[in-house]
Amino acid sequence: MTDATSRSPHSPVAWAARLVGLTIGGASAVVEALVLVVCAPLLAASYRGTNRRRSLDAVAHRIVGWEIRRVERCFGQPVPRAPGSRVWRYIAARTPIGLVGALLVLITGFGAVTAGRALSAWSIGAAVDGVEPSPFNVGYLGVLCLVLAFTAYFGLIGAATLEHRTALLFLGPRPDQALRDRIVELSTSRAAVVDAVDTERRRIERDLHDGVQQRLVALGMLIGRARRDGDRDDLLADAHREALAALADLRDVSWRIYPAALDRSVLGVALDTLAERATIPVTLAIRVDERPPRPVETVAYFVVSEAVANATKHSGAERVDVTVERVGPELRVVVTDDGRGGADADGVGLTGLRRRVAAVDGELELWSPPGAGTRIEATMRCG
Structure with missing residues (x-):
């Protein structure tokens, strides 16, 4: 299935994925309805912590894992899992939603087949089930097709959206918990920024x-x-x-x-200057159609600058490859070298970089196995 981040929500691929997702969801809803009928009496008689209850919960978690993969891949919407998610309630809530979604797909398919059959027959003057191709019948079919298309468009989008929101409601973090987690995250990142500035x-x-x-x-x-x-x-x-x-x-x-070139020009020009000043060859691949916000652009520059400096001073690298690209709402920076590897993820330079990236709601990852070079990847949201 095509990755959700690489397709438009209204592209033919997205519509095909949505239809497949709703069809599979209808089939799984039938299975889940049978599971609920069988397991409901057992759940009522089971106590938390017992072996039977753990076995039943394991079944529910496997079903939920399957449903999450279906929603994420077919509808292009992420579903973050929260500890203590209400899996049985989710299964009970989405079962009728899955059946309704499958019914919409069947109605849409039946209407499309019927309309196509009538139009193909009437185009050669033949009757369909005793109905002649009169102007009234053609106009009636045209209006019916418009109504069907309107219903299919909004009905299928609504069913897919309802599937995703139901998963978020029962499986994702609750609003108050999400708010508390966000406050903790912001407090931590603010302290990290202050520490990074002092460093x-x-x-x-x-x-x-x-x-x-x-x-x-x-x-x-x-x-x-x-x-x-x-x-x-x-x-x-x-x-x-x-x-x-x-x-x-x-x-x-x-x-x-602070790189003054960012004030006069774009990130690519500043990185060109950085590559020219480096003592080892630096290859740049810049694929940024829309200029990111200034804070994100500055952090991206410092990621490349620090990575090139580390490769020059510590890794014994002979070349560095830098890729900067805009992927949807994110700016991705990848710096690789062919040095000796074994970089210290907790070193002062990389720790400062990680804090800089976290300050703009980004993530920084390091791969540096001994003898296999170093790869630094930073992903930052541009919103």
Whole structure:
């Protein structure tokens, strides 16, 4: 079955998947009705925690697992499972809904076959079941086809939507629990962002102290010696080199703080500049038709920047491949290298990246088996 994220809800593929889902749902509703008839007396006489009740619940969970896969694949709607979901109530509630959905499919199919049979016969002047192709009969059939199409369109969409909402109602998290989980998630991400900002400030201070500041001190000493000594050419040349190195270090620090290219242009241009500044070959594949929001774009840049820096300094990689693409409402960033692997997922750099990505409701995953390179994938919502 085609993945729900890759098709439009009104495309022919989506309609075909919807019809298949409702048809299968009708068949499974018949089976579930029989299961309810058999298991209802046993459920009433069983106590929670007993072996018989656990066996019955296991049957219900297997049925529910099948139904969730059907809804997600055929209707293109995710169904998150919550602990303590009411599986038996869900089965009892969706059984009549599944039967109604299958009935709508049968009515739609019967009407389409009947209309097609009549039109094909009347087109050659033949009668259908004694009905002649008169103007009144043709007009009556046309109106009936319009009514049938209207009923089929909204009826099938409504049945599929009702299936999904029923699953969410009985299997998904309850609204109050979802709200509490969201509050906890936001509180955690806010604390992580504050920690990440402090960590980044310490990192910038260390870079300035160990890099730019030391070079400026050396530059001042060289200029002082040049003022005292008679032979100044070599000292001035050294001072010039130190000034250029200090300027390069300062530019690197400023780019780590915020890439100014994002203010002047799009993410692809900023990544082109990053690839040019890298000391190893970096291959870019940018497939972003619509520019993402500025916070998401900035985080995507830092994901690539940190991954390239890690590959250059720590992994011994000879090349890095970067893919940035818009997949539906999400921006996906994938960075792979051919280094030695074994990256520390709890290291300072990757921990900071994970917090940055979480701050924009995204997720970051790391694959780095020893000797097989490293792959970093970040997925961020653009809504």
